[in-house]
Amino acid sequence: MTVTPERLPAARVRTVKAIRTPGGLSVRVDPRAAVAGLLLALLALAAAVVLIGSGDYTMTPGEVLATLLGDGTAMQEFVVQDLRLPRVLVALLVGAGLAVGGAVFQTITRNPLGSPDMLGIGQGSTVGALTVIVLFQGGATAVAGGAVLGGTLTGTAVYLLAWKRGVHGFRLVLTGIGIAAILTACIHYLITKANLVDATRAVLWMTGSLDGRDWSHFWPLLTASAVLLPLILAYGRPLRMLEMGDDAAHALGVRVERVRVVLLTSAVLLVAAATAAAGPIVFVALSAPQLARRLTRSPGPNLGASALMGAALLLIADWAATNTFDERRLPVGVVTGVVGGAYLLWLLVTERRAGRI
Numbered sequence: 223m224t225v226t227p228e229r230l231p232a233a234r235v236r237t238v239k240a241i242r243t244p245g246g247l248s249v250r251v252d253p254r255a256a257v258a259g260l261l262l263a264l265l266a267l268a269a270a271v272v273l274i275g276s277g278d279y280t281m282t283p284g285e286v287l288a289t290l291l292g293d294g295t296a297m298q299e300f301v302v303q304d305l306r307l308p309r310v311l312v313a314l315l316v317g318a319g320l321a322v323g324g325a326v327f328q329t330i331t332r333n334p335l336g337s338p339d340m341l342g343i344g345q346g347s348t349v350g351a352l353t354v355i356v357l358f359q360g361g362a363t364a365v366a367g368g369a370v371l372g373g374t375l376t377g378t379a380v381y382l383l384a385w386k387r388g389v390h391g392f393r394l395v396l397t398g399i400g401i402a403a404i405l406t407a408c409i410h411y412l413i414t415k416a417n418l419v420d421a422t423r424a425v426l427w428m429t430g431s432l433d434g435r436d437w438s439h440f441w442p443l444l445t446a447s448a449v450l451l452p453l454i455l456a457y458g459r460p461l462r463m464l465e466m467g468d469d470a471a472h473a474l475g476v477r478v479e480r481v482r483v484v485l486l487t488s489a490v491l492l493v494a495a496a497t498a499a500a501g502p503i504v505f506v507a508l509s510a511p512q513l514a515r516r517l518t519r520s521p522g523p524n525l526g527a528s529a530l531m532g533a534a535l536l537l538i539a540d541w542a543a544t545n546t547f548d549e550r551r552l553p554v555g556v557v558t559g560v561v562g563g564a565y566l567l568w569l570l571v572t573e574r575r576a577g578r579i
Contacts, residue, residue, distance in 0.1 A: 252518070252520050254518060254519060254520070255518040255519075255520045255524070255527060258514075258517045258518045258527055259518075259526055259527050259530060262514075262517070262527060262530035262531055262534055263530050265530075265534045266314065266530055266533045266534040266537060269534055269537035269538050269541060270310045270313075270314065270537055271283045271286050271287065272541060273306070273310055273313075273537055273540060273541045273544075274286045274302055274306045274307060274310055276541060276544060276545055277301075277306070277544070279297075279301050281298065281301070281302075285298060286302065289302045289303075290302065290307075304436075308435055308436045308437045308439070308440045309432050309433075309435045309436075309540075310537065311440050311444075312432060312435040312439050312440050312443060312499055312500060313432055313435075313500075313533070313536045313537050313540055313554075314533045314536075314537065315440070315443050315444060315447050315496070315499070315533075316432075316443070316496040316499055316500045316503065316536060317506055317510070317529075317532035317533040317534070317535060317536030317537065318447070318451070318529035318530070318532050318533045319443075319446075319447055319450075319451070319492045319493065319495060319496035319532075320338070320493060320496050320503065320506040320507040320510070320532055320536075321506060321507060321510035321511060321514070321528040321529050321531055321532025321533070321535075322451060322454055322489070322492060322525055322528055322529050322532070323337075323338055323343075323489040323490070323492045323493035323496070323507055324337040324338060324339075324493075324506070324507030324508055324510060324511045324528070324532075325510075325511035325514075325523045325524065325525055325528040326454060326461065326485050326486070326488070326489035326523065326525075327341060327486075327489060327507070328511055328512075328523075329461055329462075329464065329465050329522075329523040330394070330461070330464055330482060330485065330486065331392070331394050331395050332465060332467075333392070333395055334512055334569060335395065335508070335569070336394070336395050336398075337507040337508040337511075338489075338490075338493045338507045339504050339505060339507055339508050339562075340395070340398060340399060340402065340508070341380060341394070341395065341397075341398025341399070341401070341402065342376050342380060342398045342399070342401035342402035342405055343373050343376055343377055343380075343398075343490055343493050343494065343497075344373070344493070344497060344502040344504065345376070345401075345402045345405035345406055345409065345502075346372045346373045346374075346375060346376025346377070346401075346405055346494075347369040347370070347372045347373035347376070347493075347494050347497040347498065347502060348369070348372070348405070348409055348427075348428055348497075348502050349372050349376075349405050349408050349409060349412070350368035350369050350370070350371050350372020350373065350375075351365045351366075351368045351369040351372065351424075351427055351497075351498070351501075352368075352409060352412040352413070352416075352424050352427075352428070353368055353372070353412065354367070354368035355416070355420055355423055355424050355427065356412045356413075356415055356416040356420050356421075356424060357412075359420065362438075365427065365498075366439075366442070366498035366499065367498070369494060369497050369498035370491070370494045370495060370497075370498050372494075373490060373491075373493060373494030373497060373498075374490060374491060374494055376401060376405065376490075377486065377487070377490030377494075378490075379401060380394065380397050380398045380401050381394075381483075381486060383397045383401070384396075384397040384398075409428070412424070413425070426553070427501050428501065428502060429501065429553040429555045429556060430500060430501035430502050430503035430504065430553055430554060430555025430556075430558070431500065431501055431553035431554060431555060432500055432540055432553075432554050433551075433553070435499070435500065439499050439500075440499075442495070442498075442499070443495055443496070443498075443499045446491065446492065446495035447492070447495070450488045450491055450492040450495070451492070451529070453484070453488050454485060454488050454489065454492070454525065455525055455526070457481060457484060457485055457488075458522075458523065458525055460476045460477075460481045461481070461485055461522075461523050461525075462521075462522040462523060463476045464476065464478065464481065464482065465521070465522065465523070493507065500554075501553075501555060502555065503536065503554060503555045503558050504555060504558055504559050504562055505558050505559060505561070505562020505563065505565065505566065506532050506535055506536055506558055506562070507532075508562060508565070508566065509535070509561075509562050509565045509566075510528050510531040510532035510535055511523070511524065511528040511531075512569065513531050513535075514527035514528040514530075514531040515527075515528075517531070535558075536554065536558070539554050539557040539558050539561065540554045540557075542557050543556065543557045
């Protein structure tokens, strides 16, 4: 039967504009993605201002902005500059780092469940931190170093165990789930081995919290983010090609294994650094990239939108943890765990209905 043009369904066409820079470079711009990114940036900024003004010493958004511009009182300067601003900046970088790391893993595995939470990276960082706490009674700096080392070693182990003439996304996910199960057992063993003081400290760290975060936590995280985030963004185009599969990416001139190694290494280090700064805050890496993709309706990893979504999510979760339970302030990891768990169940139901799992 001949199909006439009238019988063809109307395709939804996305409006994409190309802008030519003064240097002759043509830049592709998706208006919806650009607007979504702007809205997410404004949401993150608004959440940061509200969070800075929240607490026992409340401040209006106008007072917060005036203080940030140097027009506050001595008390306001102390509260904002020394107590609350570093916490908010750490939250911004942690949320952005986890979200970008999650976007990289999900794109490479081509699986919405392929996030660091599911692949054992967070568990590896936790084992590294708990080893320092329980076995060596190390300080905050040593614990952060143990978390970075544990996450890095776990990412390396997952990659090597998943290698077989290359790394297939499905094999990487299965290997990561297995490694995560083993590391979870190690976490339980370390907790049972600890004395009461170390066990309490370990459980508090494992929950994921922004309490007590100051400039000493911010500057190392900023250094890691300043190196790793631009590196990942620079590989945004080949990462998008990898989403189409190794064969298609190779045909388009992408050096598949080299790009995969660089991106996975950068993502593992970024997630490990974020975990070292605030503990294993779960489900941000899983949910933020997916929410960003649904908001922009744009294919590809959506790294910029994912970073902004992760930052906004963590700031809002931290505000909810400190203001919605009367005087009982919860660690932010509790809120992200509850919200992320509900999102995971919804995602599983959606993927099953679509026949993808």
